[in-house]
Amino acid sequence: MSDDQFQRLLSVQDHDTRIDQLRHRFETLPERAALAASQRARQQIDDRREAVQVRRLELQRNLKRNEDELAVLEDRIKRENDRLYSGEVTGTRELLTLQEEVDGLRNRRSDMENNALELMEAIEEIDAEVEALAAGSVAAEAEVAGSREQLAESETVVQAEIDQENAARSTEAADIPETALASYEDLRNRMGGVAVARLRNGTCEGCHLGLSAMELDRIRHAPADEVCYCEECGRILVRT
Secondary structure (H helix, E strand, C coil), X not given: CCHHHHHHHHHHHHHHHHHXXXXXXXXXXXXXXXXXXXXXXXXXXXXXXXXHHHHHHHHHHHHHHHHHHHHHHHHHHHHHHHHHHHCCCCCHHHHHHHHHHHHHHHHHHHHHHHHHHHHHHHHHHHHHHHHHHHHHHHHHHHHHHHHHHHHHHHHHHHHHHHHHXXXXXXXXXXXXXXXXXXXXXXXXXXXXXCCEEEEEXXXXXXXXXXXXXXXXXXXXXXXXXXXXXXXXXXXXXXXX
């Protein structure tokens, strides 16, 4: 490789590093977190609406059962009351017993009517909450849509930068031998993304360790087109 190709390989490394940074930025955009937060808020509202609606159905079933039992009780009160005043029962003790039974049934009816009233009030409260949650759901959906739009805009900006870096990288890599590029890509995978480093003042700028005097002398006298590697980390060295 010529000195110009080594410099181009360094430039390729710089572009790849920038591309990695941009991809990380793409995945960690604050707008992405904002969208996730708005989606969670919407889901919480939806979960609450579902729970409230289940509770409403339960209250409605209880109210219907109460109304059915109350209707049966009303019929029984009417029958016993009719017996009380029909003259059918004449004994004093029997009349007193029947009167107590009618009074007991009426007390039970009063309790059931109060219970029905409480159930209806609870249903009204739930209906008000359902209405509020419906409005909250609409607002939350609008928030999600807005967050999604903002994320798309930011993704477009970052993706444009990635595309620009990729184009510049392709230009720099065009004249580098395929074998050198293959070695570079293999090293990038094994070295956490950094495969090429400058050798400056006897130190590899990739691992920041100094090379031995013997290795430095060997590299100094190596042919200019020879690919040299750091004896410490194995990265390709570009002599400066």
